[in-house]
Amino acid sequence: MTTSIRIGSGRNELLQKVEALSGQHLANCYQCGTCAAGCPFHQAMDLLPDALIQHLRLGLPGILERQTFWICAGCDTCSDRCPRGLDIARIMEALRQICLREGGDHPALTQLERADLGALPPIALVASMRRNSG
Incomplete structure (x- = not known):
């Protein structure tokens, strides 16, 4: 997967998007490694x-090609520590x-073919269900 996010002269667009979506200020991280030490999937x-x-x-470059965020189970151990x-x-x-x-708006799960569902990373389906169920 290639990224269409451009790195500008100050803060890069990807960083801005991540901070806006997550509500986190990444400059607060001082690289102590506590998150990695507690992660069950590190x-x-x-x-x-x-x-x-x-x-x-x-x-x-290449951040969106990494597997780390797909492997993350969202168990919050890193966040808690x-x-x-x-x-x-x-x-x-x-x-x-x-x-x-990245590909624009995506259809609802009910509109996807079974083969397409099988190609999605499982965490994407889990995250979607968490967000869309009440």
């Missing part, structure tokens, strides 16, 4: 959560939303 991630946040802050009070699970959810929105 061994499967291609970039640990604190490193992912640093990549976002620096505007490094963060000494700076960052809700890292919300940051991961924001990255998933940005990836899913």
